Amino acid sequence: MEKRIEGKNCVVTGANSGIGFATAEALASCGATVYMVCRNKEKGETALSKIQSSTGNPNVHLEVCDLSSISEIKSFASRFSSKDVPVHVLVNNAGLMEQKRVTTSEGFELNFAVNVLGTYATTELMLPLLEIASPDARVITVSSGGMYTTPLTSDLQFSDGKFSGAEQYARNKRVQVALTEKWAEMYKNKGIGFYSMHPGWAETPGVAKSLPDFNKWLSGKLRTSEEGADTVIWLALQPKEKLVSGGFYFDRAEAPKHLKFAATRQSHAIIDSIVDTLRSLV
Known part of the structure; x- marks a missing residue:
């Protein structure tokens, strides 16, 4: 974890x-050039100056993009590609749990738009830049233990039955794990490693906003954001031969993707049709 990665370019969403x-702060403190992808320009600029100040690393940059919008992601990817920099690490961290059913201007259910479609589009559009960084390129997607509860x-957009934000979030996180598995298989010859991970339950602004009662009930017992990010950093710094592409990680170790008797394993068989759907939507 003390490794220096000067010259490596890392993109972190959310x-x-x-x-x-x-x-973003930990990668910057390791010497990486970090590109922070944020929806809100003002909040992004505040975070950027904090990281530059705390790490002494001037090579931290802000990219403004709303990851619930496919057109904005395409515009960001196009802008970023013109920099012609290899991407060594892409961290798909941006996510949300919206409890009510909200539809984006492009017609997508909001949780799905950010957690699934945004993650898919960002990763696919970054592939050429990740390939340039191979064989050291890697994609790390921040999933959640909530995915264990659902096949x-x-x-994908929770069109059937009464909408539940928490259940939709868990479904989205299951898609991320299955997608990571699929990407590892599809792009195994491109020199890119794909990993998903569970950060544990951390006391973050997102949890406070989405699950206020849960957050209040467990106040002081949840992990810090730094503890939640630990396995992301670990995955970014490890030699790739020590990692399993397509794997799901928790606390610096590969973890099972399915609980015993949860009957979720067979459901991954439909990932091909889901990928087809995502591709057509993007």
Whole structure:
């Protein structure tokens, strides 16, 4: 964890607070050039100056992009590609749990738009820059232990039944784990490692906003953002031969993707059709 990574370029989404901020700060303190992808320009600029000040690393940059919008992600990817810099580490951290059903201007359910479609589009559009950084390139997606509670479903936008933000979030996080598995298989010859991880339950602004009762009930017992980010940093710094592409990690170790008797394993068989759907939407 003391490794220096000067000359490495790291892109972190949702980097102005919580686990994203802690990740960006830790990578900057390792000497990396860090690109913080944030929705809100003012909050992003505040976070950026904090990280530059705390780490003494001037090579930290802000990229403004709303990851609930496919058109904004495409515009960001196009702008970023013109810099012609290899991407050594992409951290898909941005996520949200919106309890009510909200539809984006592009017509997508908001949780799905950010957690699934945004993650998929960002990763796919960054592939050429990740390839330039191979064989050291890696994609780390911040999932959640909530995914253990639900199988993969093709009802990606929760069109059937009474909407539940918490359940939709868990479904989205299950898609991220299955997607990571699929990417590892699809791009195994491109020199890119794909990993998903569970940060544990951390006391972040996102948890406070989405699960206020849970946050209050467990106040002081949850992990800090830095503790939540620990495995992300670990995955970014380890030699790739020590890691399993497609794996799901928790506390610096590979973890099972399915609980015993939870009947979620077979559901991953539909990931191909889900990828087809995501590709057509993007």
